[in-house]
Amino acid sequence: MTEAVVRPDMTPPLRLGHRRVLAIALPIVLSNVTVPILGAVDTGVVGQIGEAAPIGAVGVGAVVLAALYWMFGFLRMGTTGLTAQARGAGDAAEVAAMLTRVLMIAAAAGLGLIVLQGPLFTAALGIAPASAEVEGLASQYMAVRIWSAPATIALYGLTGWLIGQERTRAVLAIQLWMNGLNVALDLVFVLALGWGVPGVAAATVLAEWSGLILGLWLCRAAFRDIAWRAWARVFDRARLRHIAGVNTDILIRSMLLQGIMLSFLFVGAGFGDVPLAANQVLLQFLEITAYALDGFAFAAEALVGQAMGARSVAALRRGAVLTSGWGLVSVIGLAAAFAFGGGAIVDLMTTAPEVRAEARVYLPYMVAAPVAGLAAWMLDGIFIGATRTADMRNMMALSAAIYALAVALLVPVFGNHGLWLALLVAFVARGVTLGLRYPALEAAARSGQGG
Structure with a gap:
């Protein structure tokens, strides 16, 4: 039996079954998988130089910018x-107003990062105990990449707006174009022209601006409707307060999560350039896992969000179960792929013998990571769709504290092994703590109270 969920633009309502979940998720899975593949290409291209420092520099620069973005x-x-x-509530005017709001926020945020790039980069590199060569190359990388900040942030908003309407094929089109162009420019700028690390950054800048242009074109129908510039609605105080509360919670949650990832990178840098480069190579495996699972987590966001708008607990529960089931299938496949093909993937990403050998030592953690992180990724999607963001904020804070304790206890004893174990502990903690808050989410849907 499937649960009908009302959609304001479709009669009769779509059935909430496996076909609908896959129709939402598969384009996202395909588009998201291209993102870590791009990271792997970036790493692989600079890896052809045959030195550890450029790999570590791209890793440091990319992680710092990712944290800022x-x-x-x-x-x-x-x-x-x-x-x-x-x-889900049938409020088409609010859907249009959301697009205007996110574009305005993105423009202001991106320009702010460009203006503040100097102190931001100095502060980030000041807490990273990497070598002088790595820091110098990372600074070059970031000085170029920062010029795409408005486009990068705007694409976050456009992507969320499209996913909320189940327009995931449009998201796929944007990602395929943007990442395909990025890969092509990587090969030209780095291998053909010899621009090195700055060439990787320049390729990304051009690709991200072109991706934003395509995204706006795909949203062109919204700009034909006067609702997108209904300023009284766009700047309605009650709606803005609610949005500010939701976004502040998510911002805090995101900062805590990025704090975990930054600390992982910086603590790993303290072990030397070769372990840093090996960790960066293996983080591409983790990125592949995250983006593959995000496909089904994003489907959960759309389905759970619409169920909350329609006040249907049954639809909420079914959407959560169906998307999580497909997530489980994904992590089993990823773990198997990493177990049997991980060494070959490492060899494709770097030609440095010492980095290859070091990465193989820690490869088993990449086999465990998909399983350890399943609950965290899927519950993130469920809670985002329900906008239960205070729960997300609080449980992430608790998980970050557990991670910090694990680092303090495990790294002094086990070194880089302890660092990887602490990261897996953080994944499990996120899943367990959010799972304990799920009953409150259903209660909010039943009472008609969202996040």
């Missing part, structure tokens, strides 16, 4: 939940 990740996550709930 994902402080605005609430534009993707909050927009999906709020748009899906407006859609």
Whole structure:
């Protein structure tokens, strides 16, 4: 038996079954898998230089920028939940107003990062105990990449807006174009022209601006409707307060998560350039896992959000179960692929013998990571769709504290092994703590009270 969920633009309502879940998730899975593949290409291209420092520099630079950009990740996550709930409630005007809001926020945030790049980069590198060569190359990388900040942040909002409406094929089109162009430019700038680390950054800048242009074109129908510039609605105080509360919670949650990942990188850098490079190579496995699972987590966001808007607990529960079931299938496949093909993937990403050998030592952690992180990724999607962001914020804070304790206890004894174990502990903690809050989420749907 499947549960019918009302959608304001479709009669009769779509059935909430496996086909609908896959129709939402598969384009996202395909589009998201291209993102870590791009990271692997970036790493692989600089890896052809045959030195550890350029690999570590791209890793440090990319992680620092990712941390800065994902402080605005609430534009993707909050927009999906709020748009899906407006859609589920039949409020088409609010759906249009959300697009205007996210573009305005993205423009202001991106320009702010460009203006503040000097002190931000100095502070980030000041806490990273990497070698002088790695820090110098990382600074070159970031000085180029920062010029795509407005486009990068705007794409978060556009992606969330499209997912909330189940327009995941449009998301796929944007990612395929943007990442395909990035890969092509990587090969030209780095291998053909010999631009090195700055060439990797320049390729990304051009690709991200082109991706934003394509995204706006795909949203062109919204700009034909006067609702997108209904300023009284766009700047409605009650709605803005609610959005601010949701986004502030997600911002804090994102900062805590990025703090975990940054500390992982920086603690690993203290073990030397070769372990740092090996960790960066293996983090590409983790990125593949995250983006593959995000496909089904995003489907959960859209379906749960619409169920919350329609006040249907049955639809909420079924959406959570169906998407999580497909997530389980995914992690089993990923763990098997990493177990049997991980060594070959490592060899493709670097030609440095010492980095290859070091990465193989820690490869088993990549086999365990998909299973350890399943609950965390899927519950993130469920809670984002429901905009139960205070729970997300609080449980992430608790998980970050557990991670910090694990680092303090395990790293002095087991070194880099202890660092990887602490990261797996953080994944499990996130899943367990959010799982304990799920009953409250259903109670909120039953009473008609969202996040």
